[in-house]
Amino acid sequence: MxxxxxxxxxxxxxxxxxxxxxxxxxxxxxxxxxxxxxxxxxxxxxxxxxxxxxxxxxxxxxxxxKEDMEEIAWKLRSTTTKPNQSLGFVSAAQLQEIESAAAEIASTNADELKPIG
Structure with missing residues (x-):
């Protein structure tokens, strides 16, 4: 050969x-x-x-x-406000409640930080 x-x-x-x-x-x-x-x-x-x-x-x-995967990744949120709780999926209604509660906390914190005068 x-x-x-x-x-x-x-x-x-x-x-x-x-x-x-x-x-x-x-x-x-x-x-x-x-x-x-x-x-x-x-x-x-x-x-x-x-x-x-x-x-x-x-x-x-x-x-x-990596950026593409982060963009399409699911965001996991805690269903409770307690630290060290496990993360999991939440329903749309629960997500709205969590986000509205976080927005209320943020707005009250912003009001407290406003200068008086």
Missing amino acids: VTIRVKGGIPEGCESLCRTCTRGHIITGFRATEEEVFCKTFYIEREIRFPVRECTFYEDRRLAS
């Missing part, structure tokens, strides 16, 4: 990380050779002239970022 080795070649079927990176900017033309890849990590976009296998700044755009 004959084994063929290509030095300096890239494995077939491996895509550059830039294609799935949040910072990758790819411009593709009609021909296979018409493609420009830029990286937005740096202050000035930098052209990348080779397929990237590994990058320390890589952020997969197919996965949610």
